[in-house]
Amino acid sequence: MNRKYTLIAVLAAAMVVVGGLQINRADEFTEKDVQHWQDEYMSVVKVGRDLWTSPELGTNGVACAQCHPNAANTHPETYPKFQQQLGRVIALREMINWCIQQPLEGKPLALDDPRMVAMEAYVHWERRGVALAPGKH
Amino acid sequence: MSRGKVSRRDFLRGAGALAAAGTLPISMVELTFGADKDKESVSFAYISDSHIQHIEKSKFVRNWDRGLIRAVAEANLLQPKPDFVMFGGDLAQLGTKEELDHGAEMLAKLNGDLHCVMGEHDYYLDLGEYWSELFGPHYYSWNQKGVHFVVLNSILTYDEWTFDRWDSGVRRMAEMAGLDNPNGSPFMVGEKQRKWLANDLKGLDPKTPVVVFSHSPIQKIFKNWNFWTEDAEQVQALLKPFDAASVIYGHVHQIQYNQIDNISFNSVMATAWPWPYPRSYVQAESHMPKLTVPMNRADPFHERDATGWQWINVDSGRVSMSYSLSNNTDRVVAWNPKTGRPEDKVFQDKAGRIAPQTHY
Numbered sequence: 001m002n003r004k005y006t007l008i009a010v011l012a013a014a015m016v017v018v019g020g021l022q023i024n025r026a027d028e029f030t031e032k033d034v035q036h037w038q039d040e041y042m043s044v045v046k047v048g049r050d051l052w053t054s055p056e057l058g059t060n061g062v063a064c065a066q067c068h069p070n071a072a073n074t075h076p077e078t079y080p081k082f083q084q085q086l087g088r089v090i091a092l093r094e095m096i097n098w099c100i101q102q103p104l105e106g107k108p109l110a111l112d113d114p115r116m117v118a119m120e121a122y123v124h125w126e127r128r129g130v131a132l133a134p135g136k137h
Numbered sequence: 138m139s140r141g142k143v144s145r146r147d148f149l150r151g152a153g154a155l156a157a158a159g160t161l162p163i164s165m166v167e168l169t170f171g172a173d174k175d176k177e178s179v180s181f182a183y184i185s186d187s188h189i190q191h192i193e194k195s196k197f198v199r200n201w202d203r204g205l206i207r208a209v210a211e212a213n214l215l216q217p218k219p220d221f222v223m224f225g226g227d228l229a230q231l232g233t234k235e236e237l238d239h240g241a242e243m244l245a246k247l248n249g250d251l252h253c254v255m256g257e258h259d260y261y262l263d264l265g266e267y268w269s270e271l272f273g274p275h276y277y278s279w280n281q282k283g284v285h286f287v288v289l290n291s292i293l294t295y296d297e298w299t300f301d302r303w304d305s306g307v308r309r310m311a312e313m314a315g316l317d318n319p320n321g322s323p324f325m326v327g328e329k330q331r332k333w334l335a336n337d338l339k340g341l342d343p344k345t346p347v348v349v350f351s352h353s354p355i356q357k358i359f360k361n362w363n364f365w366t367e368d369a370e371q372v373q374a375l376l377k378p379f380d381a382a383s384v385i386y387g388h389v390h391q392i393q394y395n396q397i398d399n400i401s402f403n404s405v406m407a408t409a410w411p412w413p414y415p416r417s418y419v420q421a422e423s424h425m426p427k428l429t430v431p432m433n434r435a436d437p438f439h440e441r442d443a444t445g446w447q448w449i450n451v452d453s454g455r456v457s458m459s460y461s462l463s464n465n466t467d468r469v470v471a472w473n474p475k476t477g478r479p480e481d482k483v484f485q486d487k488a489g490r491i492a493p494q495t496h497y
């Protein structure tokens with residue numbers, strides 16, 4: 001075996017160690033991968049549902065689900081949209097923060113807070129299948 | 138409107154302005170005098186679903202408190218005085234003594250006789266025991282001005298769920314309090330009460346108008362949120378013999394109305410918060426009565442939007458509902474003798490509807 005082949009073998013071994021047994025190319029994934037990704041998403045949806053029904057986001061015991069059972073009347077498919085009361089086009093998560101601050105009397109979350117992402121994941125899941133209608137009132 | 142805290146003084150000033158301007162009482166007085174004076178009519182104020190929610194110590198959720206305080210203050214302005222006042226259930230959020238006491242204290246400011254209906258939020262902590270100490274029996278009836286009034290406890294459910302499934306009343310209440318909680322259980326009147334009702338109605342002249350007050354709809358509209366009564370058909374069958382029967386219900390926090398054979402159905406608003414119409418949850422099937430012209434989509438930026446209370450008149454045995462809506466134009470849904478069903482006075486005609494009444 002010459003030096004060159006030895007080097008390649010070492011590199012291949014290193015890749016096996018780093019990347020696991022399967023070496024994925026970007027354009028190749030399996031049913032199993034898809035299932036795994038969906039499971040990851042659903043686990044975050046569950047976190048979002050738990051937050052949606054829990055009093056812990058606010059200070060007065062009120063939960064999002066009290067006014068929005070199954071996240072209904074949140075219309076995620078219409079965001080971003082103009083909220084006349086705020087005078088500008090806002091994202092859904094800004095409206096979630098508005099609700100946390102007003103009816104829930106709580107502190108707003110950072111817009112990239114994993115809890116915010118989880119609540120958005122839940123709201124979108126409950127609204128799945130509805131056509132996008134950005135800006136709609 | 139600023140979202141700052143409204144002080145008690147501001148609120149009272151608001152109520153005073155309302156009385157001076159006369160918007161609320163005068164529109165309702167006209168209605169009374171518009172009715173046929175030769176026939177006796179009976180009228181009452183109807184307040185419902187206040188969901189008084191305890192935070193800790195002497196603190197309660199301000200928003201829900203304000204809804205009930207406002208409804209009580211406005212109902213007291215009614216001229217002429219109604220014959221009685223109804224409270225339609227869900228006075229409390231989690232059925233605690235603190236919540237029921239606080240709610241009862243606010244209701245005590247009402248002028249006139251008060252009759253109460255049991256809501257699931259009042260019931261599932263201690264099965265209505267403390268509520269009963271404050272407000273009396275869970276189901277009962279009385280006659281007034283020729284009308285037979287019946288109060289049902291329609292939020293009961295299967296015995297196994299109530300008595301065997303949960304390790305504490307607190308847990309049981311928490312499970313039933315979540316409207317969309319899949320661990321909940323469908324509402325029902327139950328066999329015992331249906332027997333009582335059959336007996337209560339026995340011997341009553343079929344010409345006697347019967348008005349039933351329940352918390353759940355005595356119809357099957359949307360099971361996911363318990364806009365539903367499991368034994369609705371059996372209860373409806375007991376009302377079949379009467380020329381004019383009406384069911385007035387809470388729980389749904391929105392305007393609904395329907396006609397099934399001889400029975401009219403009308404819902405009342407919540408003072409606490411509105412609920413979406415079932416069609417806005419697209420993952421489950423619902424059966425909203427086609428007759429219903431929805432209330433406006435709620436604007437959360439107005440705290441009292443899509444909440445309110447009602448003044449109800451029963452004339453010739455038929456119900457007319459005057460909705461007093463805090464942040465919306467008031468609405469009237471009344472029996473139309475020509476079509477034989479309840480109809481909105483303004484919006485029944487499709488051409489007259491407004492954009493916010495479209496729910497999606």
Ligand SMILES: [Fe+2]
Binds near residue numbers: 186227256388
């Ligand atoms: Fe309620």
Ligand SMILES: [Fe+2]
Binds near residue numbers: 227257258388
């Ligand atoms: Fe209820």
